[in-house]
Amino acid sequence: MSRPARSLLSIADLSREELLAVLDLAEAPLGKPLLAGKGVALVFEHPSARTRNACEMAVVQLGGHPLAIRGEEIGIDRRETAEDVARTLACFHSVVTARVARHSTLERMRRAVEEAGRPVPIVNLLSDWEHPTQALADVLTVRQRLGRLEGVTITYVGDANNVCRSLVGAAALCGMRPRVAAPDGYSLEERDLEWVRALGGEVELFSNPREAVVGAEVLYTDVWVSMGQDAEGEARRRALARFRIDEELVALAAPGAVVLHCLPAHRGEEISAAVLDGAGSAVWQQAENRMHSLRGLLRFLLGEGAGHD
Numbered sequence: 001m002s003r004p005a006r007s008l009l010s011i012a013d014l015s016r017e018e019l020l021a022v023l024d025l026a027e028a029p030l031g032k033p034l035l036a037g038k039g040v041a042l043v044f045e046h047p048s049a050r051t052r053n054a055c056e057m058a059v060v061q062l063g064g065h066p067l068a069i070r071g072e073e074i075g076i077d078r079r080e081t082a083e084d085v086a087r088t089l090a091c092f093h094s095v096v097t098a099r100v101a102r103h104s105t106l107e108r109m110r111r112a113v114e115e116a117g118r119p120v121p122i123v124n125l126l127s128d129w130e131h132p133t134q135a136l137a138d139v140l141t142v143r144q145r146l147g148r149l150e151g152v153t154i155t156y157v158g159d160a161n162n163v164c165r166s167l168v169g170a171a172a173l174c175g176m177r178p179r180v181a182a183p184d185g186y187s188l189e190e191r192d193l194e195w196v197r198a199l200g201g202e203v204e205l206f207s208n209p210r211e212a213v214v215g216a217e218v219l220y221t222d223v224w225v226s227m228g229q230d231a232e233g234e235a236r237r238r239a240l241a242r243f244r245i246d247e248e249l250v251a252l253a254a255p256g257a258v259v260l261h262c263l264p265a266h267r268g269e270e271i272s273a274a275v276l277d278g279a280g281s282a283v284w285q286q287a288e289n290r291m292h293s294l295r296g297l298l299r300f301l302l303g304e305g306a307g308h309d
Contacts, residue, residue: 007122011132011169026296033063043098045071054290083112090118103129121301135166136293141286150175154218172201179204181212220260246272
């Protein structure tokens with residue numbers, strides 16, 4: 001049986017050294033076309049803009065052929081099981097990436113290809129639990145803007161969702177100082193804090209966003225109402241109304257603070273238009289870095305990074 005491939009379902013699947021190696025590969029000149037004549041499956045149970053564009057172009061830059069597959073085309077656990085989907089795609093592709101509703105789907109897919117003896121990496125493009133490829137782009141952007149990661153204070157403001165979870169995990173691995181400002185019922189749970197501690201970091205929790213951003217070098221937010229949460233939209237907007245990154249909040253942060261948003265953004269809700277489009281905003285650089293960081297990740301998983309024989 002072949003040796004199992006390296007997959008990325010969680011940011012915790014990388015060590016600190018490996019995460020930094022991915023960032024370095026994201027910026028390194030391209031060598032041989034690692035994916036020449038090979039395919040990469042892009043499974044999307046949820047629609048995507050940045051993720052699909054970033055992943056397709058990263059594959060093309062590595063000489064491969066990306067194949068985007070909509071959720072209704074394969075019907076995971078409706079037309080066939082997640083396991084059978086993974087085994088089938090592994091017959092054709094060198095990497096299988098997926099944006100799924102449930103994190104357990106990715107775990108089942110990884111287990112299936114490993115048991116089938118197929119050395120094909122499974123990559124999480126977003127699940128209900130984590131968004132690790134977004135976190136890679138986030139820390140790459142911070143390093144480019146500030147020239148370092150170690151010791152940087154980053155404050156996430158708003159709903160502590162899957163994006164937030166991967167962000168604080170990546171921050172812990174990189175030696176950053178993550179803070180989260182969220183109202184009751186929307187913050188990280190104790191199991192999340194224990195997970196971050198296991199990665200070597202600590203997260204400071206705040207219920208007052210003004211206190212959370214004091215001295216922060218990076219501010220981060222995400223939408224208040226994500227896909228599948230429309231029914232609770234008004235309740236979420238009421239609960240999160242004080243957790244908007246606007247000019248007043250930015251003024252409390254460190255001089256020249258960088259502002260990040262994983263997009264799509266709703267100007268006037270989680271972030272003001274003046275901040276999103278202002279001089280401190282790095283959101284478009286961050287969006288472009290989705291492509292560069294995914295390219296670095298693929299190079300790492302295919303053998304160019306640390307941890308490979």
